[in-house]
Amino acid sequence: MRGRIQAWPLSVQCVSTLVVSALVGILSGGATRAAANGLGPQRAGSPRGSLAESHGATDVRLEQALAVWHAEGGAHALRALLDELVRRAPARARVIELGPGRSGRTVLALEVGALGAPGVVVVPATLERPPAQGSDPQVAVDALLGLARACLEASDPTFSGRLERGRLVFVVGARADLLEPALPADRWEVTQNFPVDLDLAARAGGGAYPLAVPEARTLALWLDAHPELFAAAVIGGETIDPADVAIGESSSDAELTKLTREALLAASLAPTDDKAAEWGELAYGCFSRHARLRTGLAVIAFPDGSVFPDGSGPVPSPRIHEQRRAGLAALLDAAPELDFAADARPRPIGDDLWQLDLVLTNVGALATANVVHERERRPRGIEIATPGFELVMGSMRIRGGAYEVVEPRPGEGSARVLRLGDLVAGAEVELRLFVRAPAGADVQVLASAPRAHSGRIYVTPQRER
């Protein structure tokens, strides 16, 4: 008995020694590669920041996954790293597969926040310009991963609160060629293969036809299938001011730019003058032009560092992830949001028929849909429903005047709903609804739009005695 007890600790000791030694070996090798890439931990003044810099308490598994990612790269290492990030925050993060990429690979993304909520897609600058034009692919993905981790691990409760009603989708696996250089080169460059500026993109070498590159096709179709996304953030590269682009976007996008700039400025990140980078410098057929002109997203690019009033910079920022997180917070706050005024004023019309006068406002910084949505036949419009109760008829008016009749249409199931147009930021509409419900019932009126936070109000119609 005594001999067995003594043998057991010895074997454990041997095994644990071996394990630790192996770990040390892997970590030191990874650290060497990370240092060679300029991504070593805690390198002060790093212009792009490192994934390791943003972490708090040491997590061995995560560090190991980081080390493998830095040492080997590749889709498998990326997936393992993403799984580790999700493991640390399973309630609010998940790995999603957007669709097929080249050579049987899958385009991966890390989603943070509320499932299906209005949100922002976050992409690396390598979807804007090819590596030959100065964007470092490994650094671009690391910047995205670092920012994702900063968002996941934010201790600021206000940021966490944003993630309970909104979401961020970090598209980390959109350039398979960069993640796995051993893959054969694609015929065409993904940064010029999105279906916008077709003729110009073709002349510039963007491909014989748009979306021929699997990653571009996957991303475009995935964006199309998610109308709840309202903005795109491009991490790295010049700041883009959407208002500079004469494409007929609504004025609320200029408001978005102002809000985002203010947030970035507060974090000492944004350029301090009003002139943004030339839109024309972006390649025809690139992601942000597609996001802007075909999908109707508001697009903001987050620069590589801080710019000073004298125009110098960008200067590497040791707080780059925190600063960019502030920018993402501003973007999340800008989402369209439908809100009912508190005073509903129900009036009896018949035995169980009630007139409800409501005021619905878009309190967000963006319109519920813009001209791109209309031109491109993307989902739009506000839907008014009264779940559980019959919506007999509706009417609406804007800025006084007469109410116009709006006939309810078939909605989901056998319910009837009102379909209204869209509201720009700050706009309101007065609704007059006729609902069949017994007195004293809690009638919920729900307002929803594809990319807006829904609004709801509960009304309890009562007969006056």
Added chain:
Amino acid sequence: MPPRPDTRSKALGTALFLASGLAVWSLSGFLLGHGTRAATPSGAGQPVAPAERYHSFDEMRALLEGWRALDPRRVEALVLPASAGGLVPPAIVFGADGPSALPLAERATVLLLGGVDGRSLAGAEAVLRTAHLLLSGLDTLRPDLAFIAVPWASPDGLARAAAGENGDGRDARAVDDDEDGRSDEDGPDDLDGDGQILQLLLEDSQGPYTFSSDRRFLVPAVDGDGPRLVLVPEGRDDDGDGRWNEDGPGGVQYDAHFPAGWKGPGVDGAGGRFPLTDTLARALADMALERRTVFALVFQGNHGGLARPGGTLAAELGSARERATFDALASLFARNTGRSSVEARPLRGAHGGERPGALVDWLHATLGAVAVEVAVWGPDAVGRDGRPVERRLAPVSRTRSGPPPSDEQRRWGRWLDDVRGGLDFANWRPVELGIGRRAWVGGWRERVWLDPPAELLPNALQGIAPFVREVIDGLPRLDIEVLDVRREGELVRVRARAVNRGVFPTGAAPEWATSPWMRDGAVELRFEAPCDEALLAGNTRIDLGVLGGGSAGREGEWLVLAPPGALLVLEAHAPACGTARRELRP
């Protein structure tokens, strides 16, 4: 006197004689038979001719498979993906043999595509007949060309057409055309119970149409016209949204789905959410890209003639640079079919409106291929005597009964009256919808406007296949004319030039290229001496530019030091039409 052979020996000798004779007979018969077979398409005989009628999808597939099985060495099946409705369009690629013939996939390729618009069954039949004609004379075709035939290029739409539906040619993908969250829930119905689904006119103060003076036809309405009308498919408002039959079955119309002048999904989504996201349409594009596509004939449409790229203004301006080529094609078409139009109209002119996303526009703009739409059917295709009719019409003006119909509508009206006795059009008759608006049901019966009636199909196809054959024979073909070879001892003087023996130019001019994939039509004349030091004068490469049909480039002249019998090589090469080679041993 020699002793006489005994009986056994005689019998043996006779047997041997007969046996040897039989052997010689068999061997010679075998050899002759083999040689004979080699002179005709290998296999049992000629390909089965398609019958003089419309073919179903399965019949068409069986025909193509039979042609392939007959001559598997020179006719190969081409695998395409299934449509949204699950139909795999049969396709074949074929070409003649030759001593230095390249594999089919590496040759300059001619595309024969039927019904890309999902509506033209006659176009599908034209591809079948053309393919049959070419296969029947496979040995007489140039061995440097490959041909791809896809009769049902848009199988979902054509399947609905074959079922008698008056559809818009879209594939079977369910699409929410009216953006109400449901797909395909408000399609056409037989409102008046007459067994046909025609069209419905609704009175609408903002309607874009009004009746013309020929009440069968509608014309664009202007202020003051009345009644103003909206034209929709016959049926009820199944989804109760106040719009009529606006969300019928189907998704993408392939001939609006290519990235040429593509402007988005369009008002009704027929262009697709993004260009070439449909798997089968993308496969057709990839097929054209992967092969050296130099010529494409898309058989569809009901304008009765030849249409050049020009679904949008930009495409029209692009093809106008090669106007001579397209007009030469139109002349050939008119001569073979007897139809009177001798010019190739741009697509938007032929169809009376913009056609963004058209395949011929994309093939021409991206690949520099000579691409044309060949409309088997049209009001001038078949007259009362079964022959094409004269196009000239006397001018008409507005009358009290309304504005005049367009010239095209007048031709259709005359065809209806003179050829069909007016039976193929159901006159507009009032119908009660219970919505307080006037409405009429009527329109073309049984797709007669889109495809010829079965009994007129052979007449409509007359001359189409021979036209294609003549076009193929006229494709650019480089040759080298040796003008003079003279030897003075070891010194040899050579004068030669490159010639285009075809009717059509060698390709698109490089300065017109709108994409890096356009085929370069510039010809280069090359001279190869026994060694570099042997060439005493003259350039090894002379750039001749694009050579027009039947034209020669400027002469090249060389002085070379070459012993008698030394090999001198002349080549004329253009990426769009291959290489001609001549060897000299002066």
